[in-house]
Amino acid sequence: MTGGICVTALLAGALTGSPAIGASTQTAAAAAASCPSAIPTYVVTPNGSPSLTSTLRRYVDWDPQSAGHLFSAEKSAGLAYGHRVFSGGGTRLFKIGQIGGGWDARTLGSFRDQSETGGSLLSLEYTYEARAGQNWNAYTRIWSDADGRVVNFDEAGNLNVYVEQFPDGTTASARMSRLAQLPATNPALVELSKSTSIWSTGNKIYGLLNETIRSWDYSAALNSITLGPSAAGTVVATGLTGAATAWSPAPGVFYTKTTDGAVKKYAGSPLALINDDFAVGLKGSVFAAAASCLSSAGDEKPYFGQIPVDDPSVPSVPPASTTSPPPSGPEVVSGRFLLPDGSPAAGMNVVVEASDLLPADNESVVNLPDLGSTTTDADGNWSLTIPESLPPEVQTAVSNNGGALNVTATTTGRSESGVTLVGTDNLTAAPEDPGTGTRTRFATTVTEEEGGNSVKLLPALADPETVVPDPTTEEQQTTYAAQLDTQPTDDPNQVAPRWQSDRGTSPEDHNPYLINGTDITSEQVTPRADTCYWDSQVVSRQISYTVVGESHAYWDAAGNVEYKSTLSNTIDVGYSAKGSLWSVSGSASIGSSAAGVSGFSWRGPYVAKQWKVPIEYNKIKKTWRCGGVPVDSYYEIRPSKFKVPAGQPVGAYGKDARQLDGPVRYANSNPKYRSWLAPYGTWAVEVGKSVKWSGAAVVLGVSLGASTSYDSSHKQNIRAGGKTARKHYIWGYSAPPGAHMGVIYSN
Structure with missing residues (x-):
């Protein structure tokens, strides 16, 4: 056994050394x-959907003679x-x-991929004239051999x-003529099929059959096809x-793909x-423009299209990250x-x-402490200055949360038809520490983007006497959250649907104001009596x-x-x-102690991974x-604290993010970053x-977004290698190094 593979035969074909595609000398x-x-x-x-088109995407298998890398050329064509x-x-x-005008299932066309030079991925060369007995759409298996000839199984096998x-x-007379045919009864063909x-x-x-690759020697000439040397073929690997x-x-090089795209x-x-x-996540059917031999890329940097050259306008990284004192x-x-x-x-x-003072058990009901009240102005705006002196229990919660104070701002109204409407916005404040008179770095970082939220009042329709049961595991598997969780990361700020179902697909046209068949959107809303109040009960975790x-x-x-010592996160509510x-x-920020949490050690090249830690959430x-x-x-889902499940790790790898790196993404990045x-x-x-x-x-079947506040204990690191004297380019999602980059990408 070698690497878990039983090897019974080796493939012919030497892997020789030679410079990369697109190398700068004529010899290369x-x-x-x-x-x-x-x-x-x-x-x-x-x-x-079978009724919709599919998409052809181009990738580049870089340096397949070595461990290599598959990167997207970000070129595609609809089919x-x-x-x-x-x-x-x-x-x-x-x-x-369909080639040109009109549908003809028998039509076969030849195309050139000119995307590397800025052209089309499917640039038509010529169309082969349809001939009697040729029904290309009916051929069950079809590919080309090393000589570019088309090989297929017909309907009869x-x-x-x-x-x-x-x-x-x-070219107008282009046609495909049959060179030879091997009958379906041929023993080797029976096995191959x-x-x-x-x-x-x-x-x-x-x-490939039953996790085993077999090979057959193949040759074709006029009226002659041979497969052998034995009918069963030669086992290459099991x-x-x-x-x-x-x-x-x-x-001599093979790739295998699982049903989930690994x-x-x-x-x-x-x-x-x-x-x-x-x-990972390579969904769909895959085929390569196979070559008869391979050369080594050596120290050549991967690229698509033109050979990359150093850009003198791009600055080197500054000496160190800049910081500023908390305001x-x-x-x-x-x-x-x-x-x-x-x-x-x-x-x-x-x-x-103050929204962090929830009970420790699932039975208690609490009325969270008020920090003050105010009234919206003519434009619906409101603001409140947090008291300099907080109640003792609130100050304790702030100290235990890294200096951040999570608050919930709530307004309650009643429609003409008697429906209770609630506006709720979850925010984070950065109060001064009563002992030092300063704010923590974490608290000030998470509040930099706070304020200015526009929140619509929504109905509160849950039965106050009963608790809605959590969705089952089977129900959660059909949700938007489950679907998103299986996809490789692309745009980190991908917008979730306005509404998510925790037990099925998300409704695209949900109208929360349609109550018992009546739309209350335009009904007049008046404030509810201020003698009433909202209380909170944790119903599940x-x-x-x-x-x-x-x-x-x-x-x-x-x-x-690096993620250690304390939590430092802002998570959707x-x-x-x-x-x-x-x-x-809105969102809540958690900065509680999480001693022992860490990220992962240095990995690369061609590695981009998310890191996850276990956080407990309350359904309220x-x-x-x-x-x-x-x-x-009504109900809330709110982050609570770091908590390791029994027998589980303190951290785990998340999604693969390699597709966000490389020459194409760099070329499409903001030059200022x-x-x-x-x-x-x-x-x-x-x-x-x-x-x-x-x-x-x-x-609980709901997808929530999150961010981390960077500091000396929570950071992303990158280290360039030394293969050549070339620069290693990096860029930020939202700023250059030294500013608020968001994340570092690599090329």
């Missing part, structure tokens, strides 16, 4: 043309329903389907090889755990697993409330509560691993996440009128009581806040 370019160091690889991804694409070798692609012809010497994946590389055809599909970029790489002599994390002066929280129709909620009473950091390290670099449909209502029932009698209710590291140089981002990761946590 000629060598690269015959033995490339970068292989175009294509993925066809369905768009969710109409029923269209199929396969490689013709190099930059050539074949497509079956026969194997056919087609060659391109131009009878009158013009059982394969779940079939592809050609060099003089062999490969098939024990390919989870392999659902497979392909090769060249002889890709492993096998190569060498003897054949061995050389990269068990080559790619002083009165602490004010503010926001804005709107009526259901979007007009200002003027003249509404606003009560501000759940520990969810929550994203708190992200590290990026591209070519010749390593990165890590969920609101639900009935306990099943949820929206976001808020009940409106008048004279002690429960009248109306770019910088570079010299060989062996390092940088740490430790000021400001991270990006707000969408889907940072899944809590």
